[in-house]
Amino acid sequence: MNGLRDSGIFPFNRHVLTDLAVVKQGDRVRQLTNAASGTWIHKQITNLENTPSTTPKEMAKIKFDELSKKKPRLGPNLILYDEGTPNRLSKARNNLIHNIERLKEQMEPDLRLKRIQIKEDFDNTVKTQEAEYSAAVKKLTTEKKQKCDEALAKYHIELKKIQAYECYIEEVEQRTAVQFEDLENARKLIANA
Numbered sequence: 001m002n003g004l005r006d007s008g009i010f011p012f013n014r015h016v017l018t019d020l021a022v023v024k025q026g027d028r029v030r031q032l033t034n035a036a037s038g039t040w041i042h043k044q045i046t047n048l049e050n051t052p053s054t055t056p057k058e059m060a061k062i063k064f065d066e067l068s069k070k071k072p073r074l075g076p077n078l079i080l081y082d083e084g085t086p087n088r089l090s091k092a093r094n095n096l097i098h099n100i101e102r103l104k105e106q107m108e109p110d111l112r113l114k115r116i117q118i119k120e121d122f123d124n125t126v127k128t129q130e131a132e133y134s135a136a137v138k139k140l141t142t143e144k145k146q147k148c149d150e151a152l153a154k155y156h157i158e159l160k161k162i163q164a165y166e167c168y169i170e171e172v173e174q175r176t177a178v179q180f181e182d183l184e185n186a187r188k189l190i191a192n193a
Helices: 002-006 038-050 056-069 085-192
Strands: 020-025 028-033
Antiparallel strands (some): 020 028
16 A cells, blocks of 8 residues: 555545545556545555456456355345245244244133133023023012902902892892782781681
8 A cells, every 4th residue: 555655646645535546456447436535445455455366257257156145135024935945934833833832821811711701701691681580470470460369359359249139139039028928918818807
């Protein structure tokens, strides 16, 4: 670097911005315009001085090899299928199964309590419905019995009225018979007089 600057090719400090820098690599000359900083230029010069001279074809092959070694990416969570994909899928499947089992274990107490609560609610509902049904049947039975008792009481009242009327008729018949007998005796007395 000092040799290049002393030779007059780089008449500027490496920490000072420049609009034009000529970098020599072997027999080739590359022109860098609007460099960001002298530090970046210094790094590029150092790399070029330590890099052996290669042809553009060789450089392209080296670049292609470097890119070929990198994993292609389609996005933050997407990668192309390669030989390691089955292993990754198997590991992901095992992790998923493990997470599901762990989630089941975590949810089991809640599910058990939920089942108990549902059973208790169901039993309470059945008991309530049975009580309501029994009360309804009892109410209907009571109402029906009450109506029957009322009808029976009315029947007894009517029966007593009929019995009383029959007694009255019997008394009237008896009085009529006595009166008829008295009249007959009186007729005989009149006839014999």
